[in-house]
Amino acid sequence: MMYSGLKQQRGVALIVVMLIVAMVVIIAANMTGRLQLLMSRSINQQTIQQGLWSALAGEQLVYKVLEQDYKDSKESVHLSQLWAREGMVFPVGAGMLSGEIQDLHSCFNLNALAKSNPDSPSRESTIQKQFEVLLRAIDVDDYTAEQLSSTIKDWVDGDTQMTGSLGAEDDTYSAKVVPYITPNSLMINITELMAVEGMTGALYRAIRPYVCVLPSDELRLNVNTIKQEHAALLTAAFNDKMSVEDAKNLLSSREEEGFSDLNAFLSSGEVTALGQLPDEIKAQFQVTSKSFRAILTYSADEHEFTVQSVFQRDDKEKLAVISRQFGKIE
Secondary structure (H helix, E strand, C coil): CHHHHHHHHHHHHHHHHHHHHHHHHHHHHHHHHHHHHHHHHHHHHHHHHHHHHHHHHHHHHHHHHHHHHHCCCCCCCCCCCHHHCCCEEEEEEEEEEEEEEEEEECCEEHHHHCCCCCCCCCCCHHHHHHHHHHHHHCCCCCHHHHHHHHHHHHHHHCCCCCCCCHHHCHHHHHHCCCCCCCCCCCCCCCCHHHHCCCHHHHHHHHHHHHEEECCCCCCCEEEECCCHHHHHHHHHCCCCCCCCHHHHHHHHHHCCCCCCCHHHCCCCHHHHHCCCCCHHHHEEEEEEEEEEEECCCCEECCCCEEEEEEEEEECCCCCCEEECCCCCCC
16 A cells, blocks of 8 residues: 555656646746747838838938039929939948838929919819819719719818819718818818718829829929820819820920920920910919929838828029828728
């Protein structure tokens, strides 16, 4: 009986030891997992910080490029300048910094829709008509073109009065499953378009290359920086009097450094063929630009960090960053 009791005690002791070992293994595994998670978080934080500072360094490079181009040519901004070069990549630390710069006067400023018809506020404005022409030129149907010109205007104008029969104010948006109201102020970010009544993902992707937002309700197009593939912008600006094909020919006829001045553009064969232009239309064209958007991306291993910075030159010729957006949200 004594030997039997000893065997039982040894068996219990062995089980206890095995349980202790199992608990130690579980605790060790848990600690290792947590350590790996903390290390991963630390590495991610370091990568984010590296991406942030690298992108901001790229922002300073963009600033210097824009300043140099301005010093070289204050009278004209064109696609042969340094800022317009594409495919530029710079090694930074263990990663690569790439980016592009867009002239924000080579696109249709949606905030310009905030302006009403000065002669009759209840009637469609010239800019609304131009926007509808742009949409139709890129194969958007008439109904949708008219609806979007009205709903976007209601989104950015300062009143709560619905534009026409296709507009949309607070009553439309507050009735949605997730209700919200119109800001009745200028757009800050182009992605606000997705919240506008009538906008869809497919429409957004179609019109995105042609539109932008500026902190102004003015429409100013630099005829030296509009690309040929976006010739529909000129068709819209001339209120459908110039075909897209003629607009492409006009843009392709530019000298390497663009039109020397606005008169050179207005005296071109394609423009003079349109006859006398209203002063309101002429005032929308220029050969200089004050606003640019830089999209800078830092890539390292499988990580990416993007910052979008908007640069604007004020009336005193001072260039500054007026907004930043971190990450890709478009």
